[in-house]
Amino acid sequence: MSDQVERAPAHCVMVLGTTSGAGKSWVATALCRWYARQGLKVAPFKAQNMSNNARVVAGGEIGSAQYFQALAARTRPDVRMNPLLLKPERDTHSQVVLLGQVNAELTALPWRGRSERVWPQIAQALDALRAENDVVVIEGAGSPAEINLMASDIVNLRVARHAQARCLLVTDIDRGGAFAHLYGTWALMPEPDRALLAGFVLNRFRGDASLLAPAPEQLQALTGVPTVATLPMWWQHGLPEEDGVFDDRSTASGDVNRTIAVIAYPRISNLDEFQPLKNVPGVRLRWARSPADVDGADWIILPGSKHTSGDLAWLRAQGLDRAVAAHAARGGAVLGICGGLQMLGEALIDPHGIDGNAPGLGLLPLVTVFAPDKTVRDRTATFGAVDGAWAPLAGLQVGGYEIHHGQTAAHAAMAAAGDVARPVMPEGLAWQNGQGNVLGLYLHGLFEDPAVLQALFGAAAPTLDAVFDGLADFIDRHFLPGTLHALTH
Structure with missing residues (x-):
């Protein structure tokens, strides 16, 4: 019997964000390397990525973030890891790449009309990766609480439900309003989906983490979701920014x-x-x-x-x-x-x-x-x-x-x-x-x-491999002990 038949479907860990730019991509990359270092077979996944940063892989092109996440996971990048890539050409127009190839028909469709057309291919790609791996690290897009987009969502909560993923919700505390962002996102999520949230992550924190008390405890009392990591500000981690501007x-x-x-x-x-x-x-x-x-x-x-x-x-x-x-x-x-x-x-x-x-x-x-x-x-x-x-x-x-x-x-x-x-x-x-x-x-x-x-x-x-190891070491130090293991058990 083949390894694929014997293997149980992979556990899925999903990284959601309260906003774009909260740090989802680099946290997902760090998780890919951390789980790979536990001896697990790991693959990344992002259902839909909007980016003009793309890499060539077998079968076509995918978003750069998933390319680097695959390298961090010590696996070969694959078009299934980012089945839908939107490459903005103008403010109101994007080229649509489906499973690595430009799709003229989907490019011509209004964006709201695409979701049901592409969901079967997205689900199939995710299911195939789950069948071949022990862990799939999934990255969301933007925020899962955009209520104007929920009906046509194919990248956040629909994916989380399909995979029964254990979800981390990341917020950028350096922007201010982090606890309101976390609570507001939780409050706008449908109640059944809130059960998928395994932890809140405060990213880009400056200063003494003890000064955050009692906010994490109060937030957990309101939502039932613990704050599982406070990640310090780290400018020089060495990972390429997906779409961000460097300084x-x-x-x-x-x-x-x-x-x-x-x-x-x-x-x-x-x-x-x-x-x-x-x-x-x-x-x-x-x-x-x-x-x-x-x-x-x-x-x-x-x-x-x-x-x-x-x-x-x-x-x-x-x-x-x-x-x-x-x-x-x-x-x-x-x-x-x-x-x-x-x-x-x-x-x-x-x-x-x-x-x-x-x-x-x-x-x-x-x-x-x-x-x-x-x-x-x-x-x-x-x-x-x-x-x-x-x-x-x-x-x-x-x-x-x-x-x-x-x-x-x-x-x-x-x-x-x-x-x-x-x-x-x-x-x-x-x-x-x-x-x-x-x-x-x-x-x-x-x-x-x-x-x-x-x-x-x-x-x-520094080599990319050294960068990936540095990311894994960083989250190992700053997540609550046992959290990362618990997400896959």
Whole structure:
């Protein structure tokens, strides 16, 4: 008899939050590693994720948070771990990815009409993971108490009921009003669902935890739910933020010898790939939303974008196009990744209505044409000869991933006139300008390669495995003894 047949359905531990940004993702990641270190077979799950940070896995793409949670669980990332991914392209429109693949039919549907269509696939994915594992760590989305969304909920309480999950409710006490958030969420949950709440978690607490008394005891008297952890504020845990904005408090401390400005346009994607730079000694990473934010920067990075033409228009409206051009004209280093590479070219051409037409920044003599089919794949490639700030990359084999609709090539007329972007990777993966200070590449994940960090900075960032162990140690210290074991028994 197979292991799958003999295995009892996995215990499910679910992390809910009183708000978005309460800390669900990192707590779920910590739980994945903690349970894996107990010798259990663990998988993460989030029914629906809205994020432009995605990773390539077997079968397509999933949200970055579930990708990292799978690594923390010491298992292979799988499209079933995030069956529905919504990638916002505009304020009122998202691309829908179902089980790893773009689904045009679901993308065209009003969002309220999707839930019943996709619930069978979500339930099937969760059931399959439960059949193959000892523990499934489930992450909710937003808050489970959004009463305007409960009728079409497919990510919070419906999942909790289906899995009969033991739920933790996390709140960000640094925002203020934490006990009201916890009580209000509990009060708005349907009474049968309250029975699934196993504990409250106070996250990002500063100061002496004894000063919280008697509030946790009073809250338990009102709700019957104990406060099982008070997690201190911890800025430098090293886990990539799913969608959050970093600041100096989350960047490695010490003397700064290089400042890197990352343009933070509205539809920025895959920002998590810059986490290793935050951990490199001597590097200061700065979000840039105005020309003043790039003043004094050694490097400017144009990251990925889920709506390249729209973000390019925003960049121009802020005057950042002129700031980037001036930086490049002075010989400053400019790096464009994926959508950023497309922006550095001469033009965006969109014959199929994928993204939009637009003139580029003109820093590389390239043209991008958007294709209906999406390129989603892992890649390994070797840099050829590279000049300027990027010269240490010459000859390095690096690994990463591609997620893009655009196909980029040399501008034919400019090439005929002798203005040619020099390919520095095979198969159209990367180009450099003649001066050597502007580099564009399609490969995401460059700074996650230890050889790249060593070549460019002479330093190493903590490994992801060390980060995951640090998260597990942290919750082991701050949860009440026995709590984490009890959630799976």
